[in-house]
Amino acid sequence: MGLDYVLRDIPELKVKMSLVPETTVVNVLNQPNPTPLAVGTAKLFGSNYKNHWLLVYAYGYNQDGKLFFKAYDNHGRYQAVVPASQTIGCVWIKKQDIS
Numbered sequence: 828m829g830l831d832y833v834l835r836d837i838p839e840l841k842v843k844m845s846l847v848p849e850t851t852v853v854n855v856l857n858q859p860n861p862t863p864l865a866v867g868t869a870k871l872f873g874s875n876y877k878n879h880w881l882l883v884y885a886y887g888y889n890q891d892g893k894l895f896f897k898a899y900d901n902h903g904r905y906q907a908v909v910p911a912s913q914t915i916g917c918v919w920i921k922k923q924d925i926s
Contacts, residue, residue: 864919874913
């Protein structure tokens with residue numbers, strides 16, 4: 828069962844996804860009413876989380892200009908910092924006007 832199934836009776840909410848978190852997370856979090864995103868980490872890209880989902884709520888750039896995400900990691904860390912280069916795929920819920 829996925830988010831589409833869970834939200835099937837709420838027409839104003841739409842599940843969105845992207846394979847490129849580096850651009851998508853920045854775009855979604857820069858909107859006037861930003862929403863957090865579920866972002867996948869990848870063992871293949873060197874993530875200490877291996878293949879795992881994080882709830883990303885902020886982003887920034889380190890002193891070398893590399894993008895990172897601040898996230899809740901579902902292991903109790905609510906200020907985890909993860910390099911964007913270690914992520915793949917993201918999912919978020921978007922409110923749409925149905926009038």
